[in-house]
Amino acid sequence: MLRGFTTITYFADDLTAAREWYAEVLGIQPYFARDVDGVPAYVEFRIGDYQHELGIVNRRFAEPAPREPGGAIAYWAVDDVHAAFERLLALGATVYREPIERGPGFVTASVVDPFGNVLGVMFNQHYLDVLGA
Known part of the structure; x- marks a missing residue:
């Protein structure tokens, strides 16, 4: 049985820029970040009333990652x-x-x-x- 959303994942070619943009949009910094071999690979924010998670993945580490808006x-x-x-x-x-x-x-x-x-x-x-x- 589905219990609810855990993480919604977005993708970015420039994870550093995405991190900064979403920090501005959300008014908070991510609570979790991970690098792979010194390259930013993933960041995660907790958002809102239920502390839902928004994760952003560097497309370089997320194949296949969508390239077009949709779905x-x-x-x-x-x-x-x-x-x-x-x-x-x-x-x-x-x-x-x-x-x-x-x-x-x-x-x-x-x-x-x-x-x-x-x-x-x-x-x-x-x-x-x-x-x-």
């Missing part, structure tokens, strides 16, 4: 999708899907980070209801 999109909970979306764009992301209301209390948007990964943001009232329970 599944992981959505991270935010309080204001429009503000989060605009901030990500200001930090160098590009539009993947502009904010869209999908129903009462349910708004999503997504961007492509500077490293080619799709980053989704979502406001979902149900998430807040579960968190408060």
Whole structure:
């Protein structure tokens, strides 16, 4: 039985730049980093209410690693999708899907980070209801 997400993994050709970009986006430094033969190979951040993990792998050590945005999109909970979306764009992301209301209390948007990964943001009232329970 699936118990929940442990780590969402993104990929980057320049792991040092990705580490710096995500530290700026998240407002925290990674809690874990690993080098292979002196080359940055992996960093991991703990994020949010449930301390979910976001790992970023140097593509050099992750074959095969996707080169194009696509596939599944992981959505991270935010309080204001429009503000989060605009901030990500200001930090160098590009539009993947502009904010869209999908129903009462349910708004999503997504961007492509500077490293080619799709980053989704979502406001979902149900998430807040579960968190408060």
